[in-house]
Amino acid sequence: MNHQKKYLQKTMDGNEACAYGAYAFTETAAIFPITPASPMAEKTEQWTTQGKENIFGQRVLLEQMQSEAGAAGAMHGALLAGSLSATYTASQGLLLMIPEMYKMAGELLPGVIHVAARTVASHALSIFGDHSDVMAVRQSGFALLASSSVQEALDLSCIAHLSAIKGSVPFLHFFDGFRTSHELQKIETIPYEELREMVDANALKSFREKALDPAHAFVRGTSQNPDIFFQQREAAQPYYDALPEIVEMYLEKLAQKTGRSYHLFDFYGSPQAKHVIVAMGSVCETAMEVVDRLRQAGEAVGILRVHLYRPFSIRHFLHALPETVEKIAVLDRTKETGAVGEPLYLDVCTALQEGGKRISVVGGRYGIGQKDTTPEQIAAVFANLNQENPKNHFTIGIRDDLNG
DSSP, rough: OGGGGGGGGEEEEEEHHHHHHHHOSSSSEEEEOOTHHHHHHHHHHHHHHOOOTTTTTTEEEEOSSSSSHHHHHHHHHHHHOOEEEEEOOOOOHHHHTHHHHHHHTTTOOOOEEEEEEOOOOSSOOOOOOSSSHHHHTTTTSEEEEEEEEEEHHHHHHHHHHHHHHHHHHHEEEEETTTTTTTTTEEEEEEEOHHHHHHHHHHHHHHHHTTTTGGGGOOOSSSOOOTTTTHHHHHHHHHHHHHHHHHHHHHHHHHHHSSSSOOOSSEEEEEESSSSEEEEOOOOOOOOHHHHHHHEEEEEEEEEEESEEEEOOHHHHHHSSSSSTEEEEEESSOOOTTTTOOHHHHHHHHHHHHHTTTOOEEEEEEEGGGGGGHHHHHHHHHHHHHTTOOOOEEESSHHHTTTOO
16 A cells, blocks of 8 residues: 555654644643743644644644643643643653642543653753653653654654543653754654544543533542552553553554554564664664664664553563564663662563563663764664673763763
């Protein structure tokens, strides 16, 4: 099938690409500007002012609040009222949303937060990109979906909304601040009429029927004592268990329409790869080029790109990993001070242990505060795996004389 003829090619950056997908499924958007995510809200406001309609034939109702905490609160309230709602943020802005994120997840509301991932201020402010903000909310109950490129920012923004509606779990869809959010690429858009066809009408109807309505009253926002809170907390687990298959199903539907194939974990490289990097975000684009060069030199290497980071599906992860893999290097774009390892590294170690795989794993940090990550540095990661005892808990891109 020739998918190319159906879709309009446009040049846009990652923020606009994400906003295009988000606008389709959004009825209300509560916003507060923050670098580098502000253009997503700006585009949404521009389009609704111009009369652009979403897949429901409506203009998005957009309201700017007094802070990101207010934006999350308004988003929560809109969802309780039966309106599909989204917001856009980064860094400290995302951290201000954490209390409401717990509530939205606990109440199984299908909201979506789109994040241009940015450094959280620590010893100093940085407006540039890494994953310290999204890693700080991985415990909130939101599903986390990662995009690596401008095209993915559009495609996976749609997947986040579709999966949230069907799965009754809120999503955080993220891509790298500046590196992807402001990168211009020629990509293919998806007509809104085709996105409308993908919505689960029964799931949407069920969500609407749960809206707060004095004519059909029910209890929300209770206070629970020790006799039942634990049980209620565990009762949501089946929704998370079902979510990986829901996301995979929508990725397959997207592939049927567009010809662009994604999975929860996408492997790129030699089918007989011995050494593999596991990463997510824009660094995967660089790593894929390095893999091509090393394979030309006869090396059996590959890159495993993570898309659905939460819930982390061990089964899908192991299925995507070639049976021949002997050593893995996990690259994290955050520093979790005091932990025995960074978040993605710990998840990979756990997945391999629970899957009964005896594979050597090392972890390293890169790109924090948007430090450049070059092909030479990725090649050095593979070179480290060639050692009999590869260095663990390493950094690339800096000379760290303090830590050796």
